[in-house]
Amino acid sequence: KAGVTQTPRYLIKTRGQQVTLSCSPISGHRSVSWYQQTPGQGLQFLFEYFSETQRNKGNFPGRFSGRQFSNSRSEMNVSTLELGDSALYLCASSLILAGGPNEQFFGPGTRLTVL
Amino acid sequence: KNEVEQSPQNLTAQEGEFITINCSYSVGISALHWLQQHPGGGIVSLFMLSSGKKKHGRLIATINIQEKHSSLHITASHPRDSAVYICAGHNTDKLIFGTGTRLQVFP
Numbered sequence A: 001k002a003g004v005t006q007t008p009r010y011l012i013k014t015r016g017q018q019v020t021l022s023c024s025p026i027s028g029h030r031s032v033s034w035y036q037q038t039p040g041q042g043l044q045f046l047f048e049y050f051s052e053t054q055r056n057k058g059n060f061p062g063r064f065s066g067r068q069f070s071n072s073r074s075e076m077n078v079s080t081l082e083l084g085d086s087a088l089y090l091c092a093s094s095l096i097l098a099g100g101p102n103e104q105f106f107g108p109g110t111r112l113t114v115l
Numbered sequence B: 001k002n003e004v005e006q007s008p009q010n011l012t013a014q015e016g017e018f019i020t021i022n023c024s025y026s027v028g029i030s031a032l033h034w035l036q037q038h039p040g041g042g043i044v045s046l047f048m049l050s051s052g053k054k055k056h057g058r059l060i061a062t063i064n065i066q067e068k069h070s071s072l073h074i075t076a077s078h079p080r081d082s083a084v085y086i087c088a089g090h091n092t093d094k095l096i097f098g099t100g101t102r103l104q105v106f107p
Helices: none
Strands: A005-007 A010-013 A019-024 A031-038 A042-050 A053-057 A064-068 A074-078 A087-094 A110-114 B004-007 B010-014 B019-025 B031-037 B043-049 B052-056 B059-064 B069-074 B083-091 B094-097 B101-106
Touching: A005 A087, A010 A019, A019 A087, A019 A110, A031 A074, A031 B094, A042 A064, A042 A074, A042 B094, A053 A064, A074 A087, B004 B083, B010 B019, B019 B031, B019 B083, B019 B101, B031 B059, B031 B069, B043 B052, B043 B059, B043 B069, B043 B083, B069 B083
Parallel strands: A010 A110, B010 B101
Antiparallel strands: A005 A019, A019 A074, A031 A042, A031 A087, A042 A053, A064 A074, A087 A110, B004 B019, B019 B069, B031 B043, B031 B083, B052 B059, B059 B069, B083 B094, B083 B101
């Protein structure tokens, strides 16, 4: 079974631009979560989608948004990029089973550099 | 104070040594994840546990719910175990991460 894939793997943008990152979950997984990793803040939760609905959102400004499609693929968008948005963006998918938390499977990440 | 804290931040060991990484949390969680991150960024889920102990090969994870504490043990460490180990609390459909422990195992 193919793992979680993320595209692109690397991206360079300039301040003020916007960017869209894509995540394809493991087949059958309906939950996709997004995380930001920076040297200063470590790993932080951005948002989680399940069945095309955002169920949970982290403490990030409105410039960070996302969506999920009917095939469970997800995209996240960052508008008006700032230097501080330079980070590794990771997505993780999980198979939602009733009765409790589920293991998350991570993609390789998209490394975004904002100049 | 972070909601999930790890210690130590950095750890060096000689091949063959027994290694322990600790994680404590102050927030309510339904499970505790241990993750491994190699240079380059990829994250692998090692364990997810809600109680007791789990073992996979040379890796053992334990959790004490009452004390809000978890440990990751590596027996007979090997240079290929060199990585960053991250614990994360599962809290209402999101993970809250510790700051990670950078482990280097020397031959």
